Amino acid sequence: MGIKLKFEPRVRVSKSFELFVMLSSILMALLVFAMFMFLSGKDALSAYKTMFLWAFMRKVGLEGTLVKFVPLSIIGLGLVLAFKMKLWNIGGEGQFYLGAMASTLLALFLFPNLDSFVLIPLIVFAGFLAGGFWSSIAGVLRAYLGADEIVVTLMLNYIATLWSDYLVYGSWKDPAGFGFPMTAIFPESAKLPVLWGKVHVGVFSPIILSLLLKILLDRTKWGYEIRVIGDNPDVALCAGMNIKKNTILTMFLSGGMAGLAGAIYIMGVQHRLQHAFSPGYGYTAIIVAWLSRLNPIAVLLVSFFLSGIFVGCEILQVIMKLPISVIYIFQGVLFFCVLVGEVFIRYKISLVR
């Protein structure tokens, strides 16, 4: 006579229930970690205070949060688009790299002498195309051969980072750089104008892009097709929707966004291509897309919040003298709780005898 857990899929989920579960998962994570901290003799409350203050109220921290917010949210938006169609593009990192590499090619080698009002839009466009090219490889393989896009996009990540390494260790290496694996610094014309500290004009792009994506998904026929194909490909097929074309196009746009993020990041923050320049934005963006429950507006909030957590965690190391492993534990607990919350949103769980 055992007691079993019964999972029943929920038919309708109200917005406020989603929000409630989301917030209580975060609260749960904070509690679990506080217990862990308490057991190891640390003061969790002051850790949270420090994190919050530093990431959102202090200039250095807020700058950092905004700097991280830009690439994270743009890649996240791209992933939302693909995930809506149930295309699991996990190649954001590689597409991000491709965008950065295309930008470097233009800024340092093809058009170093162009004026910035021509060069910057050109680079943004090139970054978009490069990222889109990279993801549409997976799109084409999926559309015509049925190849699993998870595997293909994941593998393309490795190819992209190794390709970039090949360039920065090889022919793109700064000739005046004593053999260090980095290119020369971009000309001034290829740097985005700075608004405040390290925050550059690119900070507005996620907001614009998220509105565009929202309109695309909710208000256009094509957005409707994407949702239908995602929810039920058979119905889509019967309705005469072109699944192949949409697969490739969606993958192209999704990767294009990541490439665009790469272009903006490298022009706004990095100013040169270098070995391992991305702290894994393409991967973190998957969490962003997931946490925002594929809502383009939520992507902005989630990526801002997550960026703040990452920045706040950095300062915890210094103020609370916490080792980085404890910080990884905190981030792990947080993601875990949110994913558990996801289960509660999807299923009604009850005990049955």
Place this chain on the structure above:
Amino acid sequence: MRRAVWLSILVLTLIACSIGGFSFAAQGKLKVGFVYVGPVGDAGWTYAHDQGRKYIETKFPNVETVYLESVPEGAESARAIEHLIAMGCKVIFTTSYGFMDSTIEVAKKYPDVVFMHCSGYKRAKNVGTYFGRMYEARFLSGIVAGMMTKSNKIGYVAAHPIPEVIRGINAFTLGVRKVNPKATVHVVWSNTWYDPATEKEAALSLIEAGCDVIAQHQDSPAPQQAAQEKGVYSIGYNSDMSAFAPKAHLTAPVWNWGIIYEYVIKSVLDGTWQSEDIWWGMNKGVVGLAPFGPMVSEEVKKEVEKYKELIVSGKFHPFGGPIVDQEGKIRVPEGKVATDKELLEMSYFVDGVVGKIPKK
């Protein structure tokens, strides 16, 4: 349901708002910050720097240190440095080449903070650079490997193809060939600084190919463990790695960063600090060898001791000519010694290395 939403928002806001002011550390102490590229427990590069940090804490009671570990390289490392400055650090050590631009950039904003960047080449009025002549200790470890090998094939798990790594491989090979002209050094690139799984694989592939001594450049002790498992010898790096492979570990070229850190902090405290390029060697004790394993014979130790004295006294330079590269071209002619610039830009393998530097 709506009420529950408001309740959870309220609780979260309460947590966020229960804000007191910060109280920063005791006044009057000199605060020193370190930015590390890896975790302090890596048993390698970062661990060695962290030993140096602990050393200055015991050396100067009036100095307090803080660090940030596993900081990714690239432009965003600037924020890590600024965190430390916001915490009141007046001296900052950035310990990886990828922090170079950030160090220079932040230094411009804080002219009254002293910055020291490890392994780079860019300096400013308040930015100095420091590094050690690790090739001297590499040369000595090569002598050990050259005398201990039986198959005359020595494996070298190389990190990234940058001059520092190439210089180490060359110095090691010159040491090997000094005592054993028949031996060759086989290089495999892992293209990692810290990735135990990949590095272990690379070491195993070298052992498979018949190498019976394994040397390495990465920060993890994984190649040592591979050697121990397969019953061959190994040469560690960065710090004494014998705990990870007691049966394999012959010795390791090691860093004693504390010596440079002590010198810098002392000059800051005295008010005599000036931006300079510190590149110290064995004579100052910045580099050296870890204690020998029990399998290393007296004969080997004597040979090492002989060259150590010659190097320390300046009578012998590992890169003294003639230095011949893999193609037989003379890179340093007889009677000459490689200049510092040549050492810093080294991009060729010496004769005796089997392997290739990835070409442009």
